[in-house]
Amino acid sequence: MCLGRCRKSLNTGSLNVRSIRSDFQKRELASDAAKYKLDILGVQSHHLAGSDVIQIRPDDNKGRYDFFYTGPANNTRHGVGILVESSFKAEFKEISERVITARINIEKHSEQQPWDRDRFYDEVQEALNEAKNRDILILAGDMNAKTGDSHHDYPQCVGRYGKGKTNNNGTQLVECALRNNLVLTNTMFKHKMSHRTTWECPQRRDQHNDQKSGEIRRNPYRNQIDYILVKNSHMKLVTNARAYSGTRTYPDHRLVKTTLTLQWYKLNSNAKKTKQIDVSKLQAQQNRQTYQREVSRCIQSLNIQDLEPQEKWTKLTTVFQNVALEVVGYIVESVMSEYGKP
Incomplete structure (x- = not known):
């Protein structure tokens, strides 16, 4: 990815929007991206048919985003997309209805059918294989994967700050991360639980009973199933990763945001030698x-x-x-x- 020298950071996100068919909903999505200062946003479940690239402006008309999406041609279920700030001039490619890439070194995907999990991860691997070693690789999406206790077995790719117990989707995600030397960024930073969980059950709280006591739960069911992954060697660039619940699109998923600090080094043969502590x-x-x-x-x-x-x-x-x-x-x-x- 070619970035201007004035750029100091790269903000990436992932959000399951549960439909953005209307123009108003698309503008709301762009406004959310502008509000959280996102350069790149992976989008799942947009419910748009076919494939296309459209331009979207936020409500205040400040800034402009290119939205590349793909979905089933014969219906408007599911679908994935990538919203990218127009200044990046991204090159998009469709791998399948569930996996697409943008040539700014980001791979975006979403899993919708657990029974087809193997085929899905084969498609993800195909997308990852296209990345070059010098690329800043970002893998983002709604994975339907719980990796809460995987840190004990796989500390090299899963952090301490997950939630719950690992399910089958989580095991497959962790195995994919291990094969490709990736790290789940939003499990690596210590935040309160509401900033770790990425999905909340849409039912009302008074419809939830605690499994142990049988009493009405104080909080709704929440899980951490959306992730943003980067290469292990690029974790030194990641300064923070967490979930946000203030989006205007009102999905049951929360926005996941990862910030990478981009440092440009200037070669200067006449630079003074830095003093070192003994x-x-x-x-x-x-x-x-x-x-x-x-x-x-x-x-x-x-x-x-x-x-x-x-x-x-x-x-x-x-x-x-x-x-x-x-x-x-x-x-x-x-x-x-x-x-x-x-």
Whole structure:
């Protein structure tokens, strides 16, 4: 994917919309994408027949999106699509009625029929095989897959923050992720449960009884079944991933959003060498104990419980660096004589 140098991040999303047949619903979808500053949005269950590329503007007419969709030609059930900011000039390709790709290194799909799961993942694999090694690969969709406890067996691709127990669809999704070195981004970040779950039962809460006590449930049934996956090597670019429930399209699925930070490095042969902290001095027991004591004291004084993961990481790394600088200082370079010896 070719991105302008001024772009600092890439926001991707996935949303099951439960029909956007009318022009009003399409504008609402574009408005949701603009509201959450999404560059790319995978769309499932749009209920549009056939395949086409259309342009959609939000209600405020600020911005423009290209929407490529595909679905069964003889009815308006199901269907998948990709909404992309028009400035990307994406090249779209249809693999099947359930799998499509956009040549901005994103593969989009949705599963609708569990009995045809093997064929579906064969089509997904075909799409993944077309990606090049240098591509930023993003796989997004409503997978109908629960991977809640898969972290214990597959920590390399599933995070600690899932929900529930793994089902058959979840097992197949995890196996696909393992084969292709992918990571389920929205299981990797610690958020409250309402920001992890991506689907809520549309029935009213008073129609739900708790399976153990038989009493009316306090909350409706919720699951985490929509995912955005990236390559393991690109997880260092992902700063956050979570679900949002404030969309205007009112589906039973929640919007899943993953943010990637894109850093452009400028080669400069005349750049000054960055000073490095002399971590070798921490091997001395006295320095190490002093460092540990000061870090503990500083962390206890921080109030980071309600911060986003990226903000927590920034504050903690600042503490580590400042304390290390106070305890051991920078590496002192040896003064070289005219004969090249210190």
